[in-house]
Amino acid sequence: MKKTLVEYLKEFFVLKEGGKCIFSKNSDLIKDESLFTGFLEAINGFYTLAFNDELDQIEGKNLRITFLNKEDCQFVGISPMAVKNEEARDELEYFADIFISRFGDELENGENVRIFHSFSSEIIKTKSQYLTELLEKYYLVKN
Amino acid sequence: MEYLREFIVLKEGGKVLYCNSSELINDEILFGGFLEAINSFYNISLKDDLRQIEGIVLRISFLTKLGCQFVGISSMNVSCNDAIEELQFFTNRFIELFPEILNKDNENDVRIFQRFNSEIIKTKKDYLGKGFESNYLSYLLESEDW
Numbered sequence: 001m002k003k004t005l006v007e008y009l010k011e012f013f014v015l016k017e018g019g020k021c022i023f024s025k026n027s028d029l030i031k032d033e034s035l036f037t038g039f040l041e042a043i044n045g046f047y048t049l050a051f052n053d054e055l056d057q058i059e060g061k062n063l064r065i066t067f068l069n070k071e072d073c074q075f076v077g078i079s080p081m082a083v084k085n086e087e088a089r090d091e092l093e094y095f096a097d098i099f100i101s102r103f104g105d106e107l108e109n110g111e112n113v114r115i116f117h118s119f120s121s122e123i124i125k126t127k128s129q130y131l132t133e134l135l136e137k138y139y140l141v142k143n
Numbered sequence: 144m145e146y147l148r149e150f151i152v153l154k155e156g157g158k159v160l161y162c163n164s165s166e167l168i169n170d171e172i173l174f175g176g177f178l179e180a181i182n183s184f185y186n187i188s189l190k191d192d193l194r195q196i197e198g199i200v201l202r203i204s205f206l207t208k209l210g211c212q213f214v215g216i217s218s219m220n221v222s223c224n225d226a227i228e229e230l231q232f233f234t235n236r237f238i239e240l241f242p243e244i245l246n247k248d249n250e251n252d253v254r255i256f257q258r259f260n261s262e263i264i265k266t267k268k269d270y271l272g273k274g275f276e277s278n279y280l281s282y283l284l285e286s287e288d289w
Contacts, residue, residue, distance in 0.1 A: 053198035
C-alpha cells in the first residue's frame with residue numbers, strides 16, 4: 001500500500017489564539033471538535049501559567065497528543081501509543097511545514113477558515129504524488 | 144525523593160490529600176482541580192487513561208491506585224523510567240503507611256497525611272541501602288506502623 005502524507009497521526013488540528021480551530025483532519029475519535037480544541041487551549045494556558053513551561057505532549061494508555069507551535073499557530077496531532085514518539089512528531093512537523101508553505105499569507109488573519117478546507121485533499125495524497133506535484137511546480141516556475 | 148520534584152496524592156474530585164511543598168506549585172488546591180479536569184476530559188473525550196503530560200522543562204506522571212491518583216512532577220532531564228519508578232515507589236510507601244485512605248470516613252482530615260513529609264525527604268537509597276529488597280523489608284518490619 002502506498003504511503004499517504006498522513007500515516008501515523010489519527011487526528012490533527014491547527015489552532016490559532018484562543019483555541020480557534022482553523023483546520024482539522026478528523027476521524028471518528030473526536031465527537032465534539034470545538035469542545036476538544038477548547039480543552040486543548042485550556043490545558044495549554046494552565047500549564048504555561050502554572051509552570052512557566054511549554055506543553056509538548058500528553059500521553060495516555062493508548063493515545064498520545066503532540067503539540068507543535070509554529071508561525072503563531074498550534075499544530076496538534078493525535079497518534080496511537082504504538083507509534084514511536086519521533087515518528088509522530090516528525091509527521092506533525094512535516095504536516096505543519098506543508099500547511100505553512102501553502103497558507104502562509106492566509107494564516108496572518110485566519111478569519112475565513114473555509115480557505116483551509118482545501119488542505120483536506122492534500123492529506124489524502126500519497127507521498128510520491130505530493131513530491132511529483134512539487135517537482136512539476138518547481139520546473140514550471142523555473143521554465 | 145531523588146528524581147521527583149513534587150509528589151501529590153489526589154482523591155476523586157481533585158481533592159488534595161497530600162502534596163510535598165516545594166517551590167514549584169504555589170496553589171496546590173487549584174493545581175489539584177486542574178489535574179482532575181484534565182484527567183476527566185481526557186478520559187471522556189478520548190476514552191483513554193491519562194499517563195503523562197510533558198513540557199519542554201517538566202514532566203507530570205500519573206498513577207492510579209486504590210481510587211487515588213498519585214502524581215509526580217519531574218524535570219525532563221530525568222529519565223522517564225527513573226521518574227516513574229520513583230513515583231511507584233513512593234506510591235507504594237504511601238499506601239503502606241496510610242491504608243486508611245481506603246476508608247472514606249477518614250478522607251476528610253488530610254492532616255494525617257502530613258506525616259509523609261518525613262518520608263519524602265528520604266531517597267530510595269535511604270530505604271533500600273545496599274541489600275535492596277531485604278533492607279526495605281527490614282525497614283518495613285521495624286516501622287512503627289506494623
